[in-house]
Each structure stands twice: as C-alpha cells, then as structure tokens.
Amino acid sequence: MDNPGFFLFILLLGSACITGGIAWTLRSRHEARGAIWLSYTAAALTGWLCCDAAIIVFPDISLKFVFSGFKYIFIILTPLMFFFFTLAYTGKDEHMPGWQRAAISLFPAASIVFALTNPWTGLFYLQSADPSLWIFNNYIGQYGIWFWINLIYSYALVTASLLLLTGILTSSPPHFRWQIDLLIMSALLPFTANIFTVFTDVEGNAVDLTPLFFALSAILVFITIFWLGLFSIMPFARTRIITEIHEGVIVADGNGVIIDINSAACTSAGVTENEAISSSADGLLGRVFKTSLTALREARSLTISHADTAGEICWYDLTVSRIEGYDTQSGGTIILIRDATARKRIEEEMKAKDLRLKIAMEGAGLASWEWREGQGYVTYENPLTDRAIPNVTTVEALIDQLKVYLKNGYETSLDEPLADIVTGGKDTFSIEFPVGNPQKGRWIQITGQVIERDNAKRPVWIVGITQDVSSHYAARSAIMEANTKIKLLTSITRHDILNQVTVIRMVAELTEMEPDGAMNSEVREMIAKIDHSAEVIEDQISFTRDYEDLGTYTPSWQNVADAAAWAKGIISRTGIAVSCDTGTLEIYADPMFRKVLENLFENAHRHGKSVTAVTVRFEHHPDESCLVVEDDGRGVPQEFKEKIFKQGYGQNTGFGLFLSKEILALTYITITEEGKEGEGSRFVMHLPEDGYQGYREK
Structure with a gap:
C-alpha cells in the first residue's frame, strides 16, 4: 500500500470510528424523535466506510468485488435512513401512513437484491479482473443500468431530505436554525462530492470523494448532537403550532x-x-x-x-x-x-355556591375572617360589613387584636389556647365570651384554624369564623333554669313520698310487733307484702336522686383512674379488690361516668356470687379501643347478655345497667357484656376514635 492509499485508509477508519460512535451513542435514545433513524444512518455510513477501507487494504480483485457488493448495500441504505430521519425530525412522519413508508422502501429493497446478485446479473457494474479499473476504493469500470436508476432514486431521497430541512429552517427559532444548518451541511457536502465523482473525470483518474467528506459530516453531526443539543431539544414548526x-x-x-x-x-x-x-x-x-x-x-x-x-x-x-x-x-x-x-x-357554579354560603352565613349569624402574616391584615367578611384591619404582621399582633373584643375578665381566656397555636401544639381553637353584661348581653364565639406554618412551625395563615351565640346562651339559661325548677320539684316530691313511705313502713313494722293472736296469718301476710312494696318504692325513689342530673351538664374529659377510685367506695366493705391500671387515660363522657363504674362494681358484688376481684383496664386495638370492667364471679348466662341492659330488667331496681348504657350513649360510647359464664362477667365499653386521650402504650 503506497502512502496516498495508507493516508486514505487511515482517514476512512477515523471517519468510521466517529460515525460508529454516533450510532452507539444514539442506540439508547430511541425515545427521542428521529434518534433511532439517525443511529441507523450512522451505522450505514460506518459500514460504507469500512467497506471502502477494506477495498483499499486487500489487493485481490475478487475480494474488492465482494466488499464492493456489501458497500452498495450501505450506499442504498444511507439515503433511505437519512430521509426517514428528516421525516421524524421535522414531524412529517406523523402524517405519513405505514403503507407509504413501505412503498418508499420497496425500491431500495429491490436495489439490495440486485446488488447481492450482481455477479450473475451485472445490473450494478460489470465485473473485470483488470486491476487498473480500481483507483484506491473506487471502481471506474462500466456500470450497469440499475446503478444509474438507484443513483437517481438516492439523489431524490437526499434532495427531499434537504428540502424538508430547509422548509422548517425559516420558521424555527435561532437555536434550532444552527441545528438545521449543520444537518444540511453534513448531508450536502458528501452529496455534492458524490455528484462531482460520478459526473466528472479528473485526468482520467476518477477517485470517489464521497467517503472523504464523511469525516467532516460526522464531525458536524457530532457537534449538532453534543453541543447544540440535538434530540435534547427539538424544533417544532410554528405553522404546525397554529394547526394543532x-x-x-x-x-x-x-x-x-x-x-x-x-x-x-x-x-x-x-x-x-x-x-x-x-x-x-x-x-x-x-x-x-x-x-x-x-x-x-x-x-x-x-x-x-x-x-x-x-x-x-x-x-x-x-x-x-x-x-x-x-x-x-x-x-x-x-x-x-x-x-x-x-x-x-x-364561575356560575362558584357564584351559586357563594350565594348559598352567604345565605347560610347570614341565617346562622356567621362572619368569616382571615389573617396572613405576609399581608399583615385581618380581613373580616360578614353580612353587615366587610373590613380589613391593617398592621397585624405577627401572630402575637393577631392575638392582641382578638383580645380587643374581650371584656369583663375574659381578656386572658385566649392566652392558653393561642399559646398552643403559636407553639404548634394545636391547629384549632374556640372561645366564647360575652359582649357587655354576661347575664343580659350578647355572647360571641370565635373559632380559628391554622392553615399554614413556616419552617419554625409558627402560624403564618389562620382562618376562622365569628358567630353570635346569644340565642344558644339564652336557650341554655332557660334550660338550666327549667332544670333547676324541675330538680327542686322532684326533690320536694321525692322527700314527701319518702316521708309517706317511711310512715307506711313504720305502721307495718308496728303491726308486725303485735302478738300472734291479735291478727290472723292472712292479715299478717298482707301487711308483710305492703311493707315489701313500700321498700321497693323507697329504693326506686332513692335511686332517682343519683340520676336526676343525667344529661344536665356538658360532657367533659373524665379521668378513668379517679372515677374508679371514687366508685370502689360502694364495695369497700365487701372485701372485693379493685385494680385499675389506666394511668392518665381520660375518656370523653358525661360527668356521671363515675356512676357507671359504681353501678358495675355494685352489680359484680350483688350478682357475681363470691367475687373477689374487679379489674378496670384499657385495651387498644387497630380497629377499636375499649375500656373493660371484669370480675372473677359466675358471669352472665348467654341468654341474658342483651336483656340486662333493658329498662326494668333485673332483681333490684331494674334501672342500673339501663341507665349506665344511657349515660355512655350521651357521648356515643356503647357497652356490651362479653364474658363467659362460669369465668366471670366482662363489661366492654367501646370508645369512639376521638373519645379518649392520655393513653400511653406500654
């Protein structure tokens, strides 16, 4: 191999390395529009260049013809792949059905078949053993008819590709114009060289200049991909934007x-x-x-x-x-x-919702308010007036502004709930206070909720409502007054009934003290029945004293351990041991919750037969939480487990477990008996999800 041949060989291999590197790099970017077709184009160019290099290296004429046949396969594929790339790059492929692409590919497919069968058909070139017909990598012998047909078709594909790129050149932003310019140059340089090689003859030594320009084309494509971001950002024709x-x-x-x-x-x-x-x-x-x-x-x-x-x-x-x-x-x-x-x-739906909300707020006497730290305003919206109070730039300033409405010693009532708001302990607060005379004036309720906090957990956005609750306080006062009168009436009535019952029982007792001969047995038996009935009446009337406050007071958090300590006094002289390990657990219940425990303890003593221990404990499960009271007595038969909670059922007053169930139901707590007969009773109070606090898992 002489020096020019060696130089050309090195140049072809260097160009093949660049195009092969481009094909390898783009193999994993098939999701980018057109990348896979440019990868195929680079792979075809690599094959073309490698075949040209092999033609130079091997002096044997037969091997030159073999590599020349393979070279024509890559020559046929290169313009076709580049055409499909430009279709994808310009977005025109979306409007081309599959059958049209197949039709475009039919002619190159036929050309490949003719190139492979050239030794028998001679459609591409006429084979000759004359070494003088090869100048480096170029055969300058006589070409067949299909060579010229394929040449015209390939030129048509390259020309169409250049027209597609030129078509979007003027309608693309400046950055994409650089991409398109380099793509046009990378195709135009070898295209021009190939035309020059085919249709000219320099001093009788026709050298194929096309592969020589592939090195420059590969460098231009490399710059387009890795510097100008080809396939990272793609052009989109502005005319297509208008259409789509x-x-x-x-x-x-x-x-x-x-x-x-x-x-x-x-x-x-x-x-x-x-x-x-x-x-x-x-x-x-x-x-x-x-x-x-x-x-x-x-x-x-x-x-x-x-x-x-x-x-x-x-x-x-x-x-x-x-x-x-x-x-x-x-x-x-x-x-x-x-x-x-x-x-x-x-908008119409929101307007209708706003109107309905306004009507509801006016009917309920509500006014909404909002505070944001960045704005520094407290904005009030209510049926009577809309106003904004400026210079409220911190949550402390908001607290001072809310305190403006507090009178008559209520000024400090916001300190504790809002202190928890500021420190992040709570996100909501609610307070009621009077405006004017607490007995005759108006009562207002302010409720607020934190919507957003900053990185230091300080509130920066709070919304809330203000409501006139005077009617609620008036109704509450009326109910309390009526309850006071009813309690007074029932107390007097109970006192008078018990006095008369005491007289009846005293007379019966005196009568029973008479000598046996003073009255017959039937009269004495009747007097005993009268005394028993009077005793039952006395128990029932006395029982109402304990439950006359049922539902009178607002439910609150009841410490279970304290309530159990108070209730065990009723069985303190029975020798029954009471244990409670609930610690700081509190449940939300009526203040008469301790009467529930007292009734359950007394029920264990009265009906349990030889009960020695009563246990109170809290059970926390994934699906629910329960407060359990159980003993080691005889238990409750299966057929009585539901009946014992019905009104009037029982051996004593018949109200104990029924009223216990009603007390618990005031705060949505249900009670069931789940023990086994012969192993002791087990009363389970099922608590709502938010009906307890202070539980610490051991």
Missing part, C-alpha cells in the same frame, strides 16, 4: 378578508376552511358570534355565548391583535378564539 393548538386562530388581511384559519376556529365557528378562506371576518363574527370586527378591535377582548349546532349554549373568549404593515392595507388582524364554556360553568 386547541385555540382557534383566524388571520385576516388589512381589508378584513380571512386569509388563514385553523381547524379549532373552524369547529368553533361551524364552518369549513374552504368556506372561511376569502370570506369577510366581520361577516363571520356577526353571523356566528353576534359581534363585529370593529367592536372586537375596540374591546380587544370579549366573552360571547352562542348556540352550537346541537342547540347547546357555548361560551368563547375572543381576543384580537393588530399586525402592523408598511401601510394600512398591508397590515392584518389575528383573532384568537378560546372555548370558555367550562370556565363559565365553573
């Missing part, structure tokens, strides 16, 4: 004649493109949207409704922009049509 966007676009010239319209505008106006082009924009606007181009230009933007072909009312936002020209007639107008139906329906 959902907003309607109408372009009118200086005379108001429509010169362009996209499919979205045709759909909105109910016309075809052919009907709209060359028609009057003013006429179209008047016929469809009941407005004029002049009115739209004056308003710049209008929201207009019109009925579509189905008779449904649709809303559209019309916006106009003036395109200035060198004179009045050369200017134009762009009209944008945006479907506003969904927005208008949402």
